[in-house]
Amino acid sequence: MKNTPLFPRCWDSPSTFAGAAHSRCKKQSPNDSRVSIVPVPLTSAEGLVLAADVIGPLSLPGFDNSAMDGYAVLAADVAGAGPETPVKLPVAEDIPAGRTDALTLAPGTAHRIMTGAMLPAGATAVVPVERTDGGTDTVTISADARPGQHIRRAGEDVTAGTTVLRAGQVVTPAALGLVAALGIAELTVHPRQRVLVMSTGTELVAPGTPLQPGQIYESNAVMLAAAVRDAGGEVVAAPMCGDDVAEFRAALDRHRGQADLIITTGGVSAGAYEVVKDALGGDVEFVKVAMQPGMPQGAGRIDAGTPIITLPGNPVSALVSFEVFLRAPLRAAMGLPAAHRPIRPATLTEPLNSPAGKRQFRRGVLEDDHVISYGPPASHHLRWLASANCLLEIPEDVTQIEAGTAVQVWDLST
Secondary structure, three states: OOEEOOOOOHHHOOOHHHHHHHHHHHOOOOOOOOOOOEEEEHHHOOOOEEOOOEEOOOOEOOOOEEOOOEEEEOHHHHOOOOOOOOEEEEEEEEEOOOOOOOOEOOOOOEEEEOOOOEOOEOOOEEEEHHHEOOOOOEEEEOOOOOOOOOEEOOOOOEOOOOEEEOOOOEOOHHHHHHHHHOOOOEEEEEOOOEEEEEEEOOOEEOOOOOOOOOOEEOOHHHHHHHHHHHOOOEEEEOOEEOOOHHHHHHHHHHHHHHOOEEEEEOOOOOOOOOHHHHHHOOOEEEEEEOEEOOOEEEEEEEOOOEEEEEEOOOHHHHHHHHHHHHHHHHHHHOOOOOOOOOEEEEEEOOOEEOOOOOEEEEEEEEEOOEEEEOOOOOOOOHHHHHHOOEEEEEOOOOOEEOOOOEEEEEEOOO
């Protein structure tokens, strides 16, 4: 195996393990029939990125309508009305929201009208019901009204033919409300990347199952599946497999046709029973990366098709490796903004030591512009990572850092 140097931005590195993940961002795998732009119904579009501009097919509002419950009138008919000088008008029509016939207001009359209902032709104002006695046959109006008062004009929000959303925007609840109001049933978007997460190890059992001596609960697939979803991806399956090549290949073959990317954990080190290495030696290049945690890695394509990234089995190594190598390319593949975690300087509040020749990612707690290393650096201490809100990035040529030194931190809170 070769010792592959780690660059400050691992996803820009020419090394095999990062390059395979990055290539997934730029093109579909050769055997992937899925297109990179798809129309989806509104119910499936939230959180995705628009692949095309959205043009309003109609105006909003589509017609003049009332902004209040009240009475449609001619402003001139209620001029001078007040508490001491009320105006009485016969109520000629009752207009609930949804009434579709075209009405015309005759001078000297009023139409009772509800919020959102179509304004009758000739009406120039709406008097709120609170300024009246609420009459249904005759209404007493105790306030005047200026022309245009409480009227929503057709097209004042959107004019037909206007670009209302741009390609590259994330579909938010407000965006969905807008396109639904425009009568649009589908949006053209970049689809979620479908990810298969596989955890390996005969010692693994599902949470909730009684443990036998030598067994541990499976956590990596649960953790990485959540990380994929947090990054905006879709998890197609998250099976766990024992250290048996036939079992591993069967699970892989069962699910890989559904996936754009495969992530495995465990079985990539230098010992015996390394099931991922044994099963994928012809498809994946396994390397040692000059980082801590997360030295053993691998990348390739299954049968020259679906990309696969093989991560270490220790939980902290697996999640840190996902953050360093996979999260940003995965988000970029979906067109999501801010693909990279924010990386910024912070002042270290305590001295630290770091191993020579390895880029170290220490768990940390960031508060304002100060950061403290949180917990030991070993790759099995998941408890500390669970409560950390950042990673301290220590370059491979730095072995000691004094308190008060500015260090680079990856902000995991955003």
